[in-house]
Amino acid sequence: MPNTVTAVRRDAAPALKRLDFESHFWDGIVDRCFGKATRKRARRLIQTPEFQEMLERNFMTGDVQSDRLVRKMRTDPEIRKDYQIAISSGIDAVDSPCPELVAFMKHAVNIPDIFDRDMIELGAHVFLTQFNPITFFAYGWPCALLQGPSVGITAAAWYTNQPQKPLTLLENVKRPEFYQRLLVRFMETFKWFAAVAQPGASQPYSAAFQENCRIRIIHSQIRAHMETDNPTWNFDPPIGWMVDELGTPLSAAEGSIVVTTLATAIVMSRRHLSQQISDREMEALFQFTSYLNYMQGVPEDLLFANVDDTALYFAAYLMTMAPDCTYESIEALIYAAQHLHLEEALFPDSKPMQMLLGGLMSASFDEIYGVPFLNYYNAKRAPGWAKSIFRSTKVAFRGINLLSARSHRLRALLDQSGLMFWNDIFPAAEERIKQHYAGIAEGTDLVRS
Secondary structure, three states: OOOOOOOOOOOOOOOOOOEOOOOOOOHHHHHHHHOHHHHHHHHHHHOOHHHHHHHHHHHOOOOHHHHHHHHHHHHOOOHHHHHHHHHHHOHHHOOOOOHHHHHHHHHHHOOOOOOOHHHHHHHHHHHHHHOOHHHHHHHHHHHHHHHOOOHHHHHHHHHHHOOOOOOOHHHHHOOHHHHHHHHHHHHHHHHHHHHHOOOOOOOOOOHHHHHHHHHHHHHHHHHHHHHHOOOOOOOOOOOOOOHHHHOOOOOHHHHOOHHHHHHHHHHHHHHHHOOOOOHHHHHHHHHHHHHHHHHOOOOHHHOOOOHHHHHHHHHHHHHOEOOOOOHHHHHHHHHHHOOOOHHHHHOOOOHHHHHHHHHHHHHHHHHHHHHHHHHHOOOOOOOHHHHHHHHHHHHHHHHHHHHHOOOHHHHHHHHHHHHHHHHHHHHHHHHHHHHHHHHHHOOOOOOOO
């Protein structure tokens, strides 16, 4: 770990070790993602006591309804059957449901007034079509890694992959079977994104609704394990999970950023690659992401119905993360992310495509995160040839997107490429990975609900 930290702590330290409201470490990343104007607004926001109190409070809060239901399931496994009936057919289809299940279903079905179900449906369609291969390989992968500073999310990834002592996290990550397993986890996550964006995304009891509920219960299971399994699992640093320093694992605040990281890739593609997305489509996209956050138990004071507020609070969230908090876990995650060989999984039979896409992803990582971040966490830098190809490819991508504004046929082809990416390419790649890694790929979820 470096001897110096570019962040400056205030005299009265935050209640949580992970927070630093005076840090400027993330400013460059926020500038590149959302622009300097958003970063300046976020800087003013994070200096307010109201924001600091709200963020610290939500780091101490989990998913109230789901956590209570999971605790009940642990004492009475038969409730799982009632839960399966309720999420597919409604609470009225369950004979004598327990109060915890009633509360869970009421929360999932009765969405806040800030949401419009038609806009959520449109936003899901925008997500599937506009997060196309161009967006993914230009900005998608590094934007997804914006979850990395959030120690609870990172720790959950380590937990579900069970790092073993006495190896350090970085030593564990460098074992081939570890990043193979993490690649499988990554593919499972993207499969979830595709599942919750299918038609019917906003409708109770749809397949997308059931998938939202399923992952919500999984998160509560992980949270319960992390809080109670300290004697058998060491997160280093610190030993175990220290709630007083780090808050609740997979907290409400952390839940508010997961889907937003991928929406950020679309924001960047619109800003930097001239992707043709209307203001209404952008608003719908962020209605969809905010709805998914709500479905994961995020409280209403961290839900936003428009693009500007979502970008502002997401930027403010990033800018409060202390870069030295659990340094080892972030360093290990970045190492793993840069060695997943995703391009080989997607295109196993084409070495030129692997080289091209690998270079694009490494160069885009460089562009978003910048030299100070990469050096601080000992990340791999993109080679010069990859940067040159990335610059040229961005010009080509920009031209294609601009041309699509004048060609309905080209726009339709780009939209179709997004649907194909989510519905065909990713599932096929996941299947290839599972076949290749066999037993390594199996059993990564703690619970299938």
